[in-house]
Amino acid sequence: MKNRILAGAIALVSSVALGGCGFIPGSGSGDRTVTVWLMKDSVSPGFLDKFTRSYEEENPSIELDFKIQEWSGIGPKVLSALEGDAPDVIEVGNTQVAQYAESGGLRDLTLESMRDLGSEDWLPGLAQPGSINGVQYGIPWYAANRVVIYNKEIFEEAGVDSVPKTRDEWIAATEKLNRAGNQGIYLAGQNWYVLAGFIWDEGGELADDNGGDWRGALDTPEALAGMEFYQELQALGDGPTDADEEKPPQTDVFAKGDVAQIISTPGSAALIEQKNPELKGKLGYFPIPGKSSKAPGSVFTGGSDLIVPKKADERTAGIAVVKALASEKWQTELARGMSYVPNKPSLAHVIEGDEGTAAMAEGATRGRATPNSPQWARVEAENPIKPYMTAVLEGGDPAREAKAASERITALLAGSG
Incomplete structure (x- = not known):
């Protein structure tokens, strides 16, 4: 399900946001390529370029290949990818995780979320729909609410x-x-x-x-x-x-x-x-x-989680990219650059001074997702x-x-x- 609530949240950046279903390649020097599907307008070209350069410098064996997807028709496209030629990381609407988990095509990220990502502090409106029957399939990325x-x-x-x-x-x-x-x-x-x-x-x-x-x-x-x-x-x-x-x-x-x-x-x-x-x-x-x-x-909390398909060629490297995108450093960059609510209430201070986003972050502490x-x-x-x-x-x-x-x-x- 497309999270329509985000349409207003991205209004300030949509004029410079990523367009079409093309791709943004990395430097081309990595020995292994991690393919990431991101949704159109989720991030700005500036954020994506900064993240790519930084990540590839820190991980010289990895090249990041971001492919931009349209919200329209994304459900069947993701389900088809999970059955066969899957990317390594996919951004999905927080309320879509249950549908994809039912297919049996998602990697269990519970261990990583507990050990490395501080899941006890995640916004409930992102964390809860990413967890199915006690298994964490979706890692919270960003949120927006009314x-x-x-x-x-x-x-x-x-x-x-x-x-x-x-x-x-x-x-x-x-x-x-x-x-x-x-x-x-x-x-x-x-x-x-x-x-x-x-x-x-x-x-x-x-x-x-x-x-x-x-x-x-x-x-x-x-x-x-x-x-x-x-x-x-x-x-x-x-x-x-x-x-x-x-x-x-x-x-x-x-x-x-x-x-x-x-x-x-x-x-x-x-x-x-x-x-x-x-x-x-x-x-x-x-x-x-x-x-x-x-x-x-x-x-209601709208937003995105990050998932890793079971059939991804670079599952381990994909999880590492997810960890980076969900980390405090890049959560701060994303929240400030896109006026999003970061995935943890403890990071709300990074958007102080932005009256609208600060009000949104305060409300997000009481955020929920649909059934x-x-x-x-x-x-x-x-x-x-x-x-x-x-x-x-x-x-x-x-x-x-x-x-x-x-x-x-x-x-x-x-x-x-």
């Missing part, structure tokens, strides 16, 4: 002097902001990733794993409480009930200047400012508030969560609608329907 982007001028005019730290404070502030021709918040009715965070805060799940028997869980009291909060917040603006954040693009709506808040990745600010240069310097960021001030709200089922892609392809949200926002009975959506999720996770 924050609240707000219009400082509208906050000041409404007398909201500080950003909210709790849900209650958030509702109170948004009610004050929702006046005099302004929307307190623009929240589309089908922004299900945001709903997921509210459900997790309540102790609920999108789906539960009962020994491999996955069942939809939107109809639990906890999940219903998360939907109730979503409904309360969404009503404090004019977001559509029957569309997601891309229809229309919420950045376009925010750029009109009469919206106080949206929930998006910090990179969306660049798109907003391109649409409306008058908003430059007026945008701020804060983590999605939690139920108490002790911690921010839960968020770790190899069939979850089927759920997202049909996505019964979206019409469920619309039905509730348009007056449907929450319990009834949640039960129907949960039954459909159960069928999709079972591979039927």
